[in-house]
Amino acid sequence: MTPAPNASPDLPAVPDEELLRLDHQVCFSLHAASRAFGGFYRQALKDLGLTYPQYLVMLVLWEEGPRPVKAIGERLRLDSGTLSPLLKRLEAAGLVRRERSREDERSVVIELTGEGARLRESALSVPRGVLAATGLSVEEVLGLQEVLGRLTAALTEAADAR
Template identity: 60%
Template sequence: MQGSLILDEQLCFALYAAQRSVTAAYRPLLDELGLTYPQYLVLLVLWERGEITVKELAGALRLDYGTVSPLLKRLEAVGLVRRERSARDERTVFVAVTGRGEALRERAECVPGALLAATGLGGGDVARLRAELWQLVDRAEKAAARSR
C-alpha cells in the first residue's frame, strides 16, 4: 500500500488538528474554572476515582510521571489537590482532591454539555467518534509495541 505525502491526507495531521481545535473550544469553558485542559483531565480522573497514586494517575492519563508531577504541583499550589507520601513506601505518592477541588466539580459539570453544544455534536456522534478513536489508540499502541 502506497501512502500519500500530502499533509491534508495524513491521519496524524487530522488528529493533531482536531485535538488542537477541541482544546481551543474547551479553553473559554475552563478559563471560567481557572483550569488548563491538562489540569481539567487530572481533576476528571480524581473526581472519578478518588485518592490514587501518582503512578495510577499517570497511567490513566497515558502520561509519564515527569509530565504529571508539574501539573500536580500547580494544582496543589492553588489548593485543588493534595499529595501525600505513603507511610509504608515513601516512593509512593498519593494524590486526592481537596474540599476546594471537590467544590469545583459542581461548576465543572456543565463543561461536557457546553462543549457538545458548541461543536454541534450529538450523543450518537460522540459515542461513535470516541469508540473509533479508542480503537485507533489500541491499534497504534500495538504497532508501537511491535516496533520496539
Template identity: 60%
Template sequence: MDVLPLDRQVCFALYTASRAVTARYRPLLDELGLTYPQYLVLLTLWERDGRTVKDLGAALRLDSSTLSPLLKRLEAAGLVRRERRADDERSVTVRLTPEGAGLRARAAGLPARLLCADGLDVDELAELRVTLARLTAALTSAERGEIDAGALHG
C-alpha cells in the same frame, strides 16, 4: 494515489482536531481557573479520589515528568494534596481538597456546553470516541512493530 498530501494524513486530522477541542475548552476552563491538562487530572480524581501518581499517569497516559508539574500547580492552587504513603514512601497518593472536590459541580456542565457548540450529535461523538479508542489501542499494542500504513490513511 498519493498518500503524502497533508490533508490525507490521519495524524494531521487528529492533531488539528485536538487543538480545536482544546481551544474550545479554553474559555470554559478559564472560568474555573484551569488548564486543559489540569482539568483532565481533576476528571480522573473526580472519578476516583486517592489515586497514586503512578495510577494517574497510567490513566492519563502521561509520564511523571509531565504529570508532576501539573500536580504541583494543582496543589499550589489548593485543589489537590499529595501524600507519601506510610507503607511505601516511594509512592505518592493524590487526593482532592474540599475546594478541588467542590469544583466538580462547577465543571459538570462543561461537556454539555461543548456538545451544544460542536455541531455533532451525541451518537456521532460516541462513535468517534470508540474509533479513537480503537486507534489508540492499536497503536499502543503495536509498540515498536510495523504499523500497516493503509490502516492509518484514507
C-alpha cells in the same frame, strides 16, 4: 492514476505521491481537531482556573478518588516529568493534596481538598458545552470515541511491536 506498485491490500490503490498530501494524513486531521479542542477548552475552563491537563487530572480524581501519581499518569498517558509540575500547580492552587502513601513510602497519593471537590459542581456544565460545540449528536460522539479508542489501541500495539 497509476496505483502504487507495493499497494497494501488494506489500502486503496492510490499513488504514494497522493498519500503524501497533507489533507490525506489522519495524523493531521487528529492534530487539527486536538488544537481546536484545546482552544475551546481554554475558554471553557477559564472560569474554573484550570488548564486542560489539570482538568483531566481533576476528572480522574472526581471519578476515582485519591490515586497514586503513577496511577494518574497511566490513566492519562502522561509521564511523571509532565505530571509532577502539573500536580504541584494544582496543589499550589489549593485543589489537591499530595501525601506519601502509608503502605509504600516511595508512592505519592493525590487527593482532592474540599475546594477541589467543590470545583466539580462548577465543572458540570463543561461536558455539555463541549458536546454542543462539536455540532455532533451524542451517538456520533460515542461512535467517534469508540473509533478513536480502537485507533489508540492499534497504534500503541504497533509502536510496542517495533
